[in-house]
Amino acid sequence: MDHEAHAHHQPAAATWSTAAQATLHCLTGCAVGEVLGMVIGTALGWGNLATTVLAVVLAFFFGYSLTLRGVLRAGVDFRTALRVALAADTVSIAVMELIDNGVIVLWPDAMDAQLDDLLFWVSLAISLALAFVVTTPVNKWMIGRGKGHAVVHAYHH
Numbered sequence: 001m002d003h004e005a006h007a008h009h010q011p012a013a014a015t016w017s018t019a020a021q022a023t024l025h026c027l028t029g030c031a032v033g034e035v036l037g038m039v040i041g042t043a044l045g046w047g048n049l050a051t052t053v054l055a056v057v058l059a060f061f062f063g064y065s066l067t068l069r070g071v072l073r074a075g076v077d078f079r080t081a082l083r084v085a086l087a088a089d090t091v092s093i094a095v096m097e098l099i100d101n102g103v104i105v106l107w108p109d110a111m112d113a114q115l116d117d118l119l120f121w122v123s124l125a126i127s128l129a130l131a132f133v134v135t136t137p138v139n140k141w142m143i144g145r146g147k148g149h150a151v152v153h154a155y156h157h
Contacts, residue, residue, distance in 0.1 A: 014144030016136070020081055022149035023136045025093040029066040033058030034100060038124065039115060048111045052104075056097050063093040088152045089133050095129040095138050103127035 037058040041051025064085045071081040104110045104127050113120035142148030 007135055014140050014150075018134050018141060018143055018149075019140030020046050022139045022143065022152075023096075023132055025062055025066065025149070026089060026096060026135065026139070027128065027132050029063030030059040030093055030096045030100070030131070033060065033062035034097075034128065035124065036062075038120075042043065042120070047056075052101055054100065059097055059100075060093050063089050073151060084151050087147070088149050091142060092135055092148060095135045099131040099134045100127045103130055 022147065026077045032057045037055025038051060040046075041054050046054070064082075067085040067088050068081050071084045076084070107127070108117060110123035113123065124133055139148055143150045
């Protein structure tokens with residue numbers, strides 16, 4: 001199938017369901033990276049800044065990787081798939097990370113919580129849930145304009 005021609009089909013409908021699915025997809029990659037980064041940084045006794053930077057870098061890495069994997073499965077070359085992943089996920093991941101990390105920074109004592117503290121896991125779960133709530137309307141708006149995850153939907157069979 002000619003993916004260039006396929007990519008010019010109508011964008012996905014900008015429904016709340018579509019936006020929530022796109023956000024959930026993004027949240028999956030972000031959560032994997034975020035949790036892994038926080039666990040690694042905390043376990044190694046790194047400071048808050050280094051741990052947060054690692055968590056954000058890994059969130060982007062895993063977020064992009066999930067999209068990249070799906071687009072590559074559609075038979076697209078790596079360079080095109082990478083451009084699709086960057087276009088689809090950058091704003092979504094950035095908003096999600098801003099909200100997620102903002103909540104953690106503002107939550108009293110959350111930045112100093114250790115892996116065996118309930119506060120570590122509760123604040124992380126709630127911050128990711130809030131990031132989902134804030135990012136869903138952003139994704140709905142972008143999908144409605146043929147941006148964000150609408151770019152990925154052009155490659156789904």
